[in-house]
Amino acid sequence: MPNYIEKRARRWYAALDIPKDVHGKRRFFQSLQTENESKALRLAAPLVAHWKQEIDHWRGDDETVIEARVWRKLIHEERDPAQRELLRDAVVDRVDKIWQRGAPPPDTRDEEGDPLTMKEAKSQSTTWADADKFGKVALTDSIEIDEHFEEWLADHDVSEKTTSDHRRAMRDLKERFDIPDEVDRRAASDFVRHVLRQRLAPASINRRLTTYRCYWQWMVDRGYLPDNQRNPWERQSVKPREGDEQKRRAFTEEEAGALLASLAKQTHKYPDDLAIAELMAVTGMRVGEVASLTVDDLEFTDEAVWITIPEGKTEAAARSVPVVNKTVASRLKERAQGRGEGYVFQAINGASKENGRESAYKKRVARALDKINDVPEIVANHSWRYRAVKLIEIGGDIERHIADYFVGHKQQGQGLGRYYTGPNPPKLLRAARKVTLPKVLS
Incomplete structure (x- = not known):
């Protein structure tokens, strides 16, 4: 059961994820007080078995299966053939009692007035399904x-x-x-x-x-x-049926916070990942724009750190974006010090290749997001952009074209002339103040 143990700081822990349909905490986790993997596996086994019984108990609808597993274990472990047959007979009696508990009254007749056959009586029993399951689990080698x-x-x-x-x-x-x-x-x-x-x-x-x-x-x-x-x-x-096409959507605050929390756990190994995600969270920048960001693209003022994006995926990508969040601005200042005109995020790709610098980051974030959920309309490097626009629009006092400019988006059917004649710093600052880090981590 290697997936039920985890190693942290040289010691092994027993761990078991709790299914989503069971309310309460998300997982069981307990130290095994050992640095030996073989011993950890032995110690974890009874813990995990007990945790699984608790989960079944919380669900409240698997008591039949829990009891049947006990019978099956007794039968399989019994070495005396005669005793084993007695156990099987006891299980058969138990199956009969379970289905009879919900069976129709003995004098029940069908529509033509005839007594019910056994098959008809079982079909009308409210407990036959439980009885059948009990027998299959306890009596067979299933x-x-x-x-x-x-x-x-x-x-x-x-x-x-x-x-x-x-x-x-x-x-x-x-x-x-x-x-x-x-x-x-x-x-x-x-x-x-x-x-x-x-x-x-x-x-x-x-x-x-x-x-x-x-x-x-x-x-x-x-x-x-x-x-x-x-x-x-x-x-x-x-x-796919008509209407099945999945559209990308913004993160919910819970999803966004969970992703940042996941990346925070890996900062010792990937020191730039959390800072990159936070920057995307408060600006809606594309991952390629962040990956190619240089110190020369940053301008530090009292109100904000202004980021100049000279070019990008589309014509609308060229823009200036302010960062007003103090946490994110502080991370930018830390990385800008002493780096001349180099990349702001030098550890984004490990090997620091100039072409495709963001590819490794995308894969790492995809894995982190996959552990949270696999909702197809959530794509980390795009859902930040949709979230930024959503937060700006919720404010209600900023025009949509300012939100589009903020994330470098051009709506279909509209020319650049309407809102790309030049940035409006006061409105952009107001927009930036609305695009906060997820509330769960703010």
């Missing part, structure tokens, strides 16, 4: 749906981002199903239509389906699932 997931991940040499995508896909599946036997063709299709389709773009859904499809086939190949069991995820896919 594995839990994520029981071998980490083993599958370990068999695949993929990037950190892809691994994160796989784990997120499994968390979504685990919230709906407990064992693979529950996932037949119809259940898989319903999961796609009624769960994934409601909150994800087609491209994101198809990535999840690839995870499920490959994981299922791997379990069959390894003998964890029967050879003759059809992969329920085969030929499951989603095609």
